[in-house]
Every structure is written in structure tokens, then in C-alpha cells.
Amino acid sequence: MKPDRIVDFIYDEVAALDEMRWEDWLALFHEEGRYWMPLEWKQQDPIMQPSLMYEDRLLLTVRVERLAGERTFSQKPKSRCHHLLERPRVLSLGEDDGVCKARTSFIYTETRGDQLERYSGWVSHHLVDVDGALKIKLKRIDLINFDAPFGNLQLFI
């Protein structure tokens, strides 16, 4: 495994989000992949400590299909998003356990009508190789202000 392969994957992943290719994005997740947004600093447990999101593919699919729904009024007009990434720090090439790990600093922007909201933090990827393709086992988003009250955050950081 070369570090560049992990870095390229992460850039390609957010490109799918920024271009609103939701189905392509979902396909990047492993069957048992999880999307996690903690509600505590250096949180250890996604289930027994409160999280903002901890979702499997079924729940992420619900979100994606909701975005396209005829009666999804909070998406009229549709939101758009933009990920600005610092170069990912590759933390593990998975030599021991097959799990590649990277941590990436980001600024994320999401629109809603004329409004524009901005979030900052770090995204951690745990990736595994399945039949020659990298898949997301875990995508974890640590916001710098996870404890602040936000308005609607409807797309995906």
C-alpha cells in the first residue's frame, strides 16, 4: 500500500460529496462501514456516549434518499457543500491489521438558501482493501466546536 493511494481516495471521496454524487459516495463504504460524528472531545465510545451521528449504510441510505424526496421541504432549495482539505496525514498503511488510517484537517461549508454555514475540524478515515478497492470502515468527524448549538446540518462532512 502506498500512502498516495490513501490520499487520493480521500480527495476522491469528498469530490463525490461536493459534486452531490450521493450513490457513488455510499458505494465507498464497506458493508459494515460507519459514519461517526462524536459529541465529546476525544470520545471513545460512539454508542454509550452521546454522538451527533453514528450511522451504518442503512441509515446513510435513508439520508441520501431523503435528500431527493419530493416532500423534503428542508431541501427546497437544495443545499450544496464544499470540502476544503489539508493534505491527509497517513497514520497507518495497515501492515499489521489491514486497516489504513489517515487524519485530515478540513473546513466544510454548507448552504441553505441564501445562508452559508461553516464547520472546522478533523476527519479520520479507517480504510480497508476489498478486492482491490479501498472501502470506508469508519469515517469519523471531530468538529472543533462539537459542543456548540448548530442549526440544520443536512449534508455530509
Place this chain on the structure above:
Amino acid sequence: MDRYRGNAKAIRDLVKGYAVHRDTYVDKEIFDLEMESLFPNTWVYVGHASQLKNTGDFITSKIGHQPLLISRHRDGEIYVLHNRCPHKGVKIASEACGNTGKFFRCPYHAWSFKTDGSILAIPLKKGYEGTGFDTDAASEGLARVRNVKIYRDFIFARLADNGLSFEDYFGESLSTIDNMIDRSPEGKLEIIAAPIRYMHQCNWKMLVDNQTDTCHPMVAHESSAGTAVSVWEREKHKFTETPMAVQLYAPFMSPYEFYEGAGIRVWPNGHGHTGVSGSIHQDYDDVSEYMTRMEAAYGPERARAILGDVRHNTIYFPNIMVKGPVQILRNFIPLAVDKTLVESFVFRLVGAPDKLYERSLMYNRFINAPTSIVGHDDLEMYERAQEGLRSDGNEWIDLHRLYEADEPRDANEVVNGTSERQMRNQFYAWSKFMTLNMDQSVEAAE
């Protein structure tokens, strides 16, 4: 010019029962009067004793705009104090919670206070001798809120000196809090984590109204719960059991008939709840070991009665909602006429299996978080209403659904579950507590 200050009749005229005037949601003077009158005249939830386990533990809270500091003193008692230094008015504690040790110390001039609020020390003490300071209110330290009631660890306070007693104010409505506590085999709840916080650009009463609005879920949440149901129908052949997530989402799509039958109960002073005989919380999977522990604690009959009471949302007027079967308390904190902070707390049932806490945390992030698709649906409606109410096309909000002309104002009744009676009930109480001390103060001034 003030239209409403000191004018109890003008305020009462905003509430017709079958309709309320938009000024209750959009008028800044009305909002200011809510802060000055409504909130101080009512018993407001300010925290839970489990957040103050040890001596020196404190939490901060608010009633209306007034900052409070609640602390555990070395005598074991909880004190509700005004969070304001008697010197220059600086807030003593700025964090949501913490432990202050033996005393509070003002960061500006180092005045220090024991954790019951009394003064411990003031620098350069001699400079106060002979100044009359010792007979001034400032010498008493952090002012105490006099009317405090800790009901089974739930801390409530009333700022106004005069008003209804705690027991008269809540009456039988306390049965929802009782039921939530009784769901612990040890009869004890605890808050062990921060709440989920969610900012709403709308009036706080829109959130309160929505808690007992049983005609919106199948409409507004078609996008979220409806999609969850349709995705599940398509995907369920891949699963061996219904995931907890689907069990939590799916009941939101229950039809009108379900809610009609489930009923709404109203109580005096604006309290009330949905889900009298059944609710969206009734069909969750049993959690293994839980019933065994409940039966051991209460006996089979009482345990069944406790768990069989599946009330949906209970409003404790003015601004909290309690969800007994899921152990969630939502605090609708008014910040401005069109700005509300919602803090949703989960209680852990002491002595119950972890699975219950896991389910409550899941429910909270599914429904009450800024990242919640159900929350997205609701907030969109509130914010559209806040904008729509600017229209001069109609100055009134309609509450006719199942209205009866001779509807009693302070009653204990069960009505059809799609009635807007509880919203009317809240406004009857709103009118009462907005003007409670207004008539007296006008008379005193005359």
C-alpha cells in the same frame, strides 16, 4: 410606544382559545414581557441533582434572561443562586457545569463566596468599614432564589416572590416525572453526559406547541420517517431482525387514527401530554433482564403498570418536555423573540441494563440533533412559520381543531388525541401567568 406593558387586557385579548394573535410569536415587547413576567411567575426547571453529586459541584442555568448558579454546599444541600457578583454584576460561573472546590471566586476583584452564596472574603476589607456596606444587600453575597423545590432530584425554581405553590402549580402532572423515575429499578435517574444542543431561529413556543402536535408527524416527517420506512421495506430481506433504528423511526408514520385513539390529557396551568392510552413508544423490543430487575424491585403487577404507561410527550409549562418511556428531557430556552436554544438531555436509568441508555441516546440523536433528519423537517417548519407570520394577510394562528366553546381553562381531562386542546391549554396558562402580577402592580401604582 408600549402596547402591552402594564396592559393585562391587551395581553389577554391575544388569546381567544380557538386562535391566538401572532404577536405572541413575533412581537419583541411581548417577548420582553415573557422574560419579565411569564418566566418569573412560573416554576421553571433549572437542573437535576445528579449533575451535582459532590460538594462544590455546580451547574449554570437561566430563568428567562436571568442567569442562575446552582451549587452543592458542604451541608449537602443544593442552593439556587443568582449568578451575579454583588459587587459589579460579573457572572461568577460561565461554564455549563464544573466543580468550584470550597468556594466561588469572582474573576474581576476576587470577592469570594461559600457554595451556599454567602460571602467568604473581600479583599481590602477595611475599606468597607463604616460605609454602611454591612447593612446592604451586597453583604449577603450571591442572592438566593427563595422559591426552590427539588422534586425527586428535579430542581425547579420560581423567581417571583408571590405565586402558586409548586404543588398547586404542577398538581397531578408530576405523574410523568414519577413514571420516568420509577422506570429505574432503583428509583433513580442520572445525567452523565452533555445534552445535544440545537439552535432554532424561531420563537420558543413553536417548539412547545409542536410537542403535542399529533397531526404533523405523518406529514412533516414523511421525508425522514417515511423514507426510513420505504428503505427498510426494500432492504429488510437482508436482515434477521428489525434494527433499533427502524423501531424508533417507523412509528412516526402512524396514521391520524392512531393518534386519535391515543388521546391527549390536559392539566391545569398549561401542562399536558400526548399518548394517554398508547404511543409511538409502545412497541420497542423488550430489553433482556430489564423486566426481571423491575419485578424484583417493584413486584410483577407494579412493574407492569410502570412500563405499561407509555406516555408520549409531556409538557411542563412553560418550557420543558419530558419523554418518560425514552428518558429524555428537552429544554426550550428562549434567547430572543425569534431565537431558541434547545438542549436535549438523556437520563440513565440507574440499575437498568445499558441497552436502555443506548436506545435513549440513539433516539436523542435521531430526533433532537442538528444532524437529525427529523429535526431538519421540524426546524424547517418553525422557521417558515416565523417568516410567514410577518404577513398582514391574517394576524391570527388557528387553533380550532376540536375546539368547544365552553372549554374549561384549568381542567384535568382526556380528549381526542388529534385535538389542539393542549396548545390552547398552554395559551390559557400563558395568558394567566403573563398577567399574574400585572394587575396588582398597576393597582399599586395607581
